[in-house]
Amino acid sequence: MVNMGNGLILINTGDGKGKTTAALGLGLRAVGHGMKVLMLQFIKGAWHPGELETMRRLEPDFRIVQLGLGFVKKFKEEQSEEAIENARVSWDYAKQEIFSDLYDMVILDEINNAIDYGLLDVEDIMITLKEKPERLHVILTGRNAHGKIIELADIVTEMRDVKHCYKKGIKAQKGIEF
Numbered sequence: 001m002v003n004m005g006n007g008l009i010l011i012n013t014g015d016g017k018g019k020t021t022a023a024l025g026l027g028l029r030a031v032g033h034g035m036k037v038l039m040l041q042f043i044k045g046a047w048h049p050g051e052l053e054t055m056r057r058l059e060p061d062f063r064i065v066q067l068g069l070g071f072v073k074k075f076k077e078e079q080s081e082e083a084i085e086n087a088r089v090s091w092d093y094a095k096q097e098i099f100s101d102l103y104d105m106v107i108l109d110e111i112n113n114a115i116d117y118g119l120l121d122v123e124d125i126m127i128t129l130k131e132k133p134e135r136l137h138v139i140l141t142g143r144n145a146h147g148k149i150i151e152l153a154d155i156v157t158e159m160r161d162v163k164h165c166y167k168k169g170i171k172a173q174k175g176i177e178f
Contacts, residue, residue, distance in 0.1 A: 007104075007136040008154040009129055013112055013145035016159030017177075023107045023139045024051055030137070031061045035104035040094050042087070042120075043068040043110040043142075049178040067093065068110070074117055087119035098132055105137040112142030112149075122146045 010026070012019040027037040039055070045068035055064045067090035069083060091114075098106055114120045126148055132138060140149060150156050172178060 007132065007134060007138065009149075009152060010137070010139045010155040010157075011112070011145045011150060011153045012139065012141045012157050012159065013143060013150075014158035014160055015143055016161040017164060018159045019141040019143075020051075020109050022157065022159075023109060023141050026139060027062055027105060027107055030105045031058060036060070036102060037062045037105045037107065038097055038103045039064045039107040039109055040090070040097065041066045041068055041109040042090055042094075042114045043070070045069055050175060065093075077118075079118060084119060087114055090114075091120055091124070095128055098128060098136065098138070101133060103136065105139065107139045107141065110142040111140050112145040114142070115146050115149075116142070116144040122148055125149065126152065 012022050023039070027039060030037050039062075041064065045066040052064055052066070055062045067086070069086050094106075094108060094111075097103065111120065111125070115122050115125060125146075129138060129149070129152055140153075145156070166172070
């Protein structure tokens with residue numbers, strides 16, 4: 001492991017595009033400095049985004065693990081038992097990896113959505129973030145980051161939707177959206 005000082009907690013949130021992409025960029029930068037990076041995707045899992053192929057070329061320095069089932073409901077009371085169980089198992093796996101001491105950076109992709117949708121308990125996330133290995137950088141992405149996690153974080157970036165071609169009926173583009 002590379003000792004780069006104290007690990008930071010970073011959040012990429014907001015309704016604009018680029019939260020995951022920015023986290024991937026930080027991960028690439030970290031690998032360039034000899035660090036080990038793990039990205040855990042909490043919602044994604046039903047499709048094959050381009051970053052999976054790219055990061056396979058960088059293994060074992062940068063790994064991506066898709067944990068999600070794909071799109072889930074936005075409201076806690078609408079969640080299926082399968083989605084709730086998947087989130088629980090995924091978070092247990094994430095905690096195991098966070099405390100494994102195998103990585104210098106762990107990216108929790110779309111975990112903010114999982115919290116906002118009622119799939120994960122913000123208090124459990126807070127405990128883990130407070131107890132994480134001191135040197136470990138953790139990045140949390142997704143819309144609607146919880147206020148408690150924002151308060152705990154060292155860096156918070158909000159992506160704002162100024163204009164998006166989807167609003168004109170243009171479908172998601174390979175290499176841009178996925």
